[in-house]
Amino acid sequence: MIDELSHEQILRYSRHLLMPEVGLSGQIKLKNSSALVIGTGGLGSPVALYLAAAGVGRLGLVDYDTVDSSNLQRQVIHGTSTVGKLKVESASDRLKDLNPDIRIDVYNEPYTSENAMRIAKEYDVIVDGTDNFPTRYLTNDVCVMLGKPNIYGSIFRFDGQVSVFYAKEGPCYRCLFPEPPPPGLVPSCAEGGVLGVLPGTIGTLQATEAIKVLLGIGQPLIGKLLLYNALDMSFDFVKLKKNPNCRVCGPNADIKELIDYEEFCGVPGHHADDTSAGANWDITALDLKERLALTPNLILLDVREPHELEIAAIEGAKNIPLGEVAQRMSELDSAEEMIVFCKRGSRSARAIEILASAGFKKMKNLKGGINAWAEEVDTSLPLY
Amino acid sequence: MNKIKLLFFATIRDRAGTKQMDLEIPDNLTIQELKDKLSSDYPKMAQSMKSVLMTINREYAFDEQIVPQNAEIGMFPPVSGG
Numbered sequence: 001m002i003d004e005l006s007h008e009q010i011l012r013y014s015r016h017l018l019m020p021e022v023g024l025s026g027q028i029k030l031k032n033s034s035a036l037v038i039g040t041g042g043l044g045s046p047v048a049l050y051l052a053a054a055g056v057g058r059l060g061l062v063d064y065d066t067v068d069s070s071n072l073q074r075q076v077i078h079g080t081s082t083v084g085k086l087k088v089e090s091a092s093d094r095l096k097d098l099n100p101d102i103r104i105d106v107y108n109e110p111y112t113s114e115n116a117m118r119i120a121k122e123y124d125v126i127v128d129g130t131d132n133f134p135t136r137y138l139t140n141d142v143c144v145m146l147g148k149p150n151i152y153g154s155i156f157r158f159d160g161q162v163s164v165f166y167a168k169e170g171p172c173y174r175c176l177f178p179e180p181p182p183p184g185l186v187p188s189c190a191e192g193g194v195l196g197v198l199p200g201t202i203g204t205l206q207a208t209e210a211i212k213v214l215l216g217i218g219q220p221l222i223g224k225l226l227l228y229n230a231l232d233m234s235f236d237f238v239k240l241k242k243n244p245n246c247r248v249c250g251p252n253a254d255i256k257e258l259i260d261y262e263e264f265c266g267v268p269g270h271h272a273d274d275t276s277a278g279a280n281w282d283i284t285a286l287d288l289k290e291r292l293a294l295t296p297n298l299i300l301l302d303v304r305e306p307h308e309l310e311i312a313a314i315e316g317a318k319n320i321p322l323g324e325v326a327q328r329m330s331e332l333d334s335a336e337e338m339i340v341f342c343k344r345g346s347r348s349a350r351a352i353e354i355l356a357s358a359g360f361k362k363m364k365n366l367k368g369g370i371n372a373w374a375e376e377v378d379t380s381l382p383l384y
Numbered sequence: 385m386n387k388i389k390l391l392f393f394a395t396i397r398d399r400a401g402t403k404q405m406d407l408e409i410p411d412n413l414t415i416q417e418l419k420d421k422l423s424s425d426y427p428k429m430a431q432s433m434k435s436v437l438m439t440i441n442r443e444y445a446f447d448e449q450i451v452p453q454n455a456e457i458g459m460f461p462p463v464s465g466g
Contacts, residue, residue, distance in 0.1 A: 043466045131466040156463035159394040176444070177462045181435040186395055189465040199466065225437075227393060227460060232403075238458065239443040323428075 005031070009101060013055055026215050027055060031101075033214045034058035036123035038111050038139055040091040041065075042189070042199030043129035043153050043206065045077035050207035051127075052095040052102055056214065059095065060123055062107040063087040070384070074196040111135055113258040116142045125210050127151040129203065131188060133180045134261035140165060140173035141258055144249045149213050149220075153206040156186070158195050160202035160228040163221045163240070164209050167249040170223035175243035175250075180265040184350045191347060195230055202228065277349035277365035284367055285376040288339060299338040303351040304370075308343065312370050312381040322347045325354050334360045341366035341373070343384065386411050388451060391458045396436065399428050409451065415440070416447040418457070436461050 005013070005027060016022040022030075035056050037048045040063040051059055065087050067078045082090035088106035095104055107119055111130070120126055120142045128139045128150055136154070143150035143165065150165040152173060165172045205226065212218045227236040248255045283291070292298055300317035302309070303325060320328050322342070332338065332355070340348040340355075340363055348365050355363060366373065374381035385408045392400045409418060415438050423430035438445045439458035451457065 039466050041466055129466045131464060133462070133464045136464060153466070154463045155465040156394045157465075159463060161460070161463060171444075176437050177435055179435045181462055182431050185431050186462065186464055192465075194465055225460075229393070236458070237442065238437075238439050238460070241444050241446075243446070 004028070009055070012099075012101075016054070021217050022215060026217070029215055030055045030211070031057040033125075034060070034123045035125045035127055035210055035214070036060040036062065036120055037127045037129055038062045038135070039129035039131060040075070040077060040087045041071065041129060041131060042074040042155065042194065043203040044091070044127075045075045046200050046203030047127050047129055047151075047153075047207045047210070048091055048095060049077055049098065050204060051210060052099045052104075054207075054211055055099065056102065056211070058103045058105070058123070060105045060107060060119065061088045061091050062109070062111045062119065063091075064108055064110045074194065074199050076200065111138065113138060113261065116258065117146065120148065121146055123148070125149050125151055125213055127206055127210055128153065129206070133186075133265045133267065136173065137180065137264060138258065138261045141248050141255060143167070144172050144174075145257075149222075151206045151210045151213070153199075153202040155189070155194055155198050155202055157192055158198060158230040160198055160205075160230075162202055162205045162209070162226040162228070163224065164213065166213075166220075166222050171240045171242045172246065172249045174248050175246045176225070176240060178243065178245070178247065180267075183266040184346075191343065198230055201230070277345070277352045281349070281352055281363065281365045282345075282367040283339065283364040285372040288364075288366055288373070289377045291339075295337075299333075299336050301332070301338050301340045301348075301351070302342070302370075303340060303347050304342050308384075311384050312374060314341070314370060314373060314378075317341070322351050325351045326358075329355060329358055329360075332360070334358075334362070337362040337364075339364050339366055342369045344369040344371050385409065386413070386451060386453050386455075388454065389456045391456065393458070393460045394463050395461045396429065396432050396459050399432055400426065411453075413451050414447065415445045415449050415451065418451055419447075432459075432461055 013027045016027050035051050037044050040061050067082050067085055067090050069083050077091045077094050088108045092104045092106050126143050144167040152163045152165055154161045209220050212220050223240050225238045302317040302319045303322045305321050340351050342348040345368050352363050352365050371383050374383050388407055390405045419433040423433045437460040440455050
């Protein structure tokens, strides 16, 4: 235990020290505390920045991705100069510049049932900044089993949710959502888009809750879910209850150790190829180019939203957004071969599932979507 | 009959095509029965009913709870973005 602050640290944290709720003893508490930030993306960026700035003595960062320029609209811990670098390295460099006093541990690996307990047990609080359901259930179960608070935040387009799941004192994530949504029902940020500042709002709320929990001050969102909508600028609070039938924190819990979360959610979590409809259905952009040279009137079905056609389009393609495919399939001829595509291949894979269950057989999924087409065939189109 | 107000959020708002809706439902309907009714009346919302967080007057509601008179029912789907 380091129970003193240097003169430099006293100056650095003086605005904290001035408040009796933090004070010198609170600042020392922060210095001796630790937080694990899972994901260094939209939520993880503000969380890690503010926890580092606040002087939380040890931060763990988990991510396995590299920085892409499409991240920079919201993932403010990274920068143009770090595009292509490992996210944990990019984030760690920024945090060391922000606060050289703190210890930063990076875990450049997917967060899975194999490593989750080992990593999480080192930290006082766990901050959930992940971007998929399997990892969210995993994070929840790890926190329940280790008895640690899970500072939860989640976003979709203009909506955000924040809570503190601390099973010792209140409900956990599974109490609220015992069952994951059907695969494919909830679009990711990559498919559905997200307002860039939204994770800033939600992530700073998570950082606030993490600091309160570490200091033991105020009323953290235990037993409460905060629901934010940026368009309405509305903040709603919902009172939560512990679910007596909860499979992980209830009195008759049957989940005693970590499970296979990808199987539980029916979707791949990490480094999964969700842009494929399966080898039998897929066609690459280059193969499609060859096919079109032989069969110029091949039917192309674009299942993106109409406003996406303004960004990039393939000439001659028919547009039926994924959500309307089931209702409008009478416009399509199952006898004709058809190439289905979207932005990156996952919505078209779902469209193919819908059409296949209605008896369509002669279909191909453009693997990687119009982005692959833009990279490999028509480089005049932008990637998005 | 029971006049209730439904509030939709996130993906359910997109599917419902509206932020809120007034609805008349039979008395003493449970939350689960309300979800079943919405699924059959609004097929576009059916899939979302499987994993939605339901609230009665801003408090978490279990499936077997009865919808009180003139209740405000919130429907919050899980979202996963980060």
